[in-house]
Amino acid sequence: MTDDAPDAQRRRLLIATTSAVGGLGLVAGSVPFVCALRPSRSAEVAAAPVEVDLKALREGEQLTVQWRGQPVCVLHRSAADQARLLADEAGLADPDSRESSQPPYVDPRLRSRRPDIFVVTAICTHLGCIPSLAPGAADRDGGYLCPCHGSHFDLAGRVFRDQPAPLNLAVPPYHFRGDTLLVIGSDEEGAT
Template sequence: MTCETWAPGACDPARRSLLRATAGAGSVLAVAAAVPFVASLTPSQRARAAGAPVEVDIDKLAPGELMVVEWRGKPVWILRRTPEMLASLARAEQHLADPGSAVDAQQPDYARNAHRSIRPEIFVAVGLCTHLGCSPSSVFEPGHGALGADWPGGFLCPCHGSTFDLAGRVYRNKPAPTNLEVPPHTFLSDTRLRIGADAGTPA
């Protein structure tokens, strides 16, 4: 079989060059098209936040300041408590439903203490009310008008009025059944936190 019989015009050198160039361009376009697809398989920040641990730099978090990050699609609060905020925890205890955080699922063992944290000044909690999942607002000012003169500062759920102290412990006679959740977390350094994993999390 001659090349003319197999493909008319294929024996023409100019045509052969055109076929090679076309095939080469097609390969380049296929690779170029694959790059965005491969890139789409790389976990994005949001995908990591949906399940994997999240690392957070808290170096610039000032005393009395709250920052919010996302983990597993939930808002996670990181609050750097002042000495005054820490002192308010003891004053609130007599009004709390569960001051000792008796429910195991509320926090890891290392956060089962009066300040519910690894380091007293750094409080980490999932910012969702345990009643119906609304996100409480921060009301850090003691004696806030709407909450009474004896209010020591804490969090107020705007949906149904549940209140929490500055360790996320719920006040008595409120709709929220339990304290705010403290997620697994660990300090990678003095200024860096990993949320969603701790020393007990399997690698």
């Protein structure tokens, strides 16, 4: 045994202690970081599907709910509204919704799963203002009118030609549970 043996032992002990403390610091430091990556409770609530009871929504009426911080309109279209949408497509920019955002299971012309219930995100595809239901707007048979630059959409959210908005209004994912409950934000596959 040499004279420097105690020094070597102290050095090994010091290295081991420093490594252990450093490791603890890394674990302690990473816990808040991992927590920060998880969505907050309020963010989870905001992203959750929204249920809408359709029992009180009469023909011609519309209600608006918030989903993911965006207004989503639910309109009860009459049989006459549906017939007019299919018969009067000459002035539309994208009548079959080839360029527009919608789930694959909605009819491309009526843009809905059920012909009577229309669900649409009320965010203008021009610069993001909120169009509102405007029966008789611009001498066409009603529709949605954007207050910012006047883009006009029909009762299926399809934009007319030569408007500032380039695309139809987007349709969010949704499904029905029974005849009277609408669930916005998820479809049968659970897509959100």
